[in-house]
Amino acid sequence: MSLALLSSCDIKAHAKSLGFIACGLAKAEPVEGDAEALFHRWLEHGYEADMEYLRRNIDKRLNPKLLVPGVKTIVSLAMNFMPADQQPAISLYAQGKDYHDVMQERMQMLMEAMHLQGRCFVDTAPVMERYWARRSGIGIITQSGLIAVPGYGPTVFLGELFLTSETDAYDEPLPDSMPRHLGWSDLCPALTPDGxxxxxxxxxxxxxxxxxxxxxxxxxxxxxxxxxxxxATPQFAESRPTAESAFQPSEDLLKMKAEDWERLTEEDYRKLFKGSAVKRAKYDGLKRNIERWLKDNKVGVSK
Ligand code: SF4
Incomplete structure (x- = not known):
């Protein structure tokens, strides 16, 4: 194995050629004090609800060297997911194919093409992805606690490479736009000063x-x-349609109307959401949601 430093410019250029809209590099060091304290406060409040996995591996979440022994460099990568056409009943991020699969495949290609040693993660390990995205200079933390990439807004997916080599240059964080969640509880009570x-x-x-x-x-x-x-995030004005065909909704999804959702069968669900992140909710969970959504919009079709 070569001991030469990796070229940050080469990594960034190759990442761009693979469709990543931002790539930044940070030294793999323990998470800094403020972010660590905020995470502990967030858990003390019980804001993780029943996502118990967030209470596990806290030491690894706060120290990348415990997650991947020998890690020297964290590469943060972003892809633009803003779909050109949209199915209004589904969140923007879930209109196309499951980003875990799309990003993971692209990150593996980057690792292989550049002979990088380490691991890649897309929500698949205890990693503070927004912290590392900010730390590696690819985005800012918005008032609502999202990450926004300049020129692309908050409609981005994040992934990280944990590399066991150093690189010849590291990036500086961008300044945050404002103290997070300031005054945002008016928009939504889920947005608190502690996350x-x-x-x-x-x-x-x-x-x-x-x-x-x-x-x-x-x-x-x-x-x-x-x-x-x-x-509502001001940086949303910077969001623009992605060139990634994988994140566009299918024609069948675009055609769905309230009456079609009401009649959704398990077979329809499987066809419509094959390879989609929506499968996380499972058929029963989606039917539960649709029922509430129809009720809250006072739409009832088949009586
Ligand atoms: S419920 Fe509130 S915090 Fe959650 S996604 Fe909607 S606006 Fe954001």
Whole structure:
């Protein structure tokens, strides 16, 4: 194995050729004090709801060297997911193919083409992805706690390479736009000064939560995920349609109307969401969401 430093310019150029809209490099060091304290406060509040995995491997989440022994460099990568056409009942990020698969494949291609040693993650390990995206200079943390990439806004997926070599240059963080969540509880009570309270978040309830939806959850816009804070973020004005065909909705998905959703069978669901992140909610979870969404929009078709 060569001991020569990796070229950050070569990594960035190759990442761009593979469709990543941003690529930044940071030294793999323990997460800095403020972010660590914020994460602990967030857990103390119980804002993770029943996503118990967030309470596991906290040491690895806060120190990349415990997650990947020998890691020297963290490469943050972003892809633009803003679909050109949209199915209004589904969150923007889930209109096309599952980003885990798309990003993972592209990141593997980058690792292989550049003979990089290490591991790649897309929501697949305890990694503070927004922290590392900011730390590696590819984006800013917005008022609503999202990451926004200059020129592309907050409609981006993130992934990370944990490399066991050093590179010849590292990036500096960009300044945050404002203290996060300041005054945003008016928009949504789930946005607190100590981070997002999943117990009150529609995205959490319609995607991650199994079982009954709490009575207070109102689904007036989307029944899978929620884009309200994303769309309200000032940087959303920078979002523009992606060139990635994988993130565009299918013709069949675009055609779906309230009456079609009401009659959705398990077979329809399998065809419509083959290879889609929506499968995370499973058929029963999606039907549960649709039922609430129809009720909250007072649409009833087959009586
Ligand atoms: S996704 Fe929706 S419910 Fe969750 S914090 Fe944003 S606006 Fe609130």
């Amino acid at each position: 997002l309270d999943a117990n009150r978040c529609i995205s959490y309830h319609t995607i991650e939560h199994h079982g009954l939806l709490p009575n207070e959850v109102r689904l007036r816009h989307t029944f899978y995920g929620c884009d309200r804070c994303l769309r």
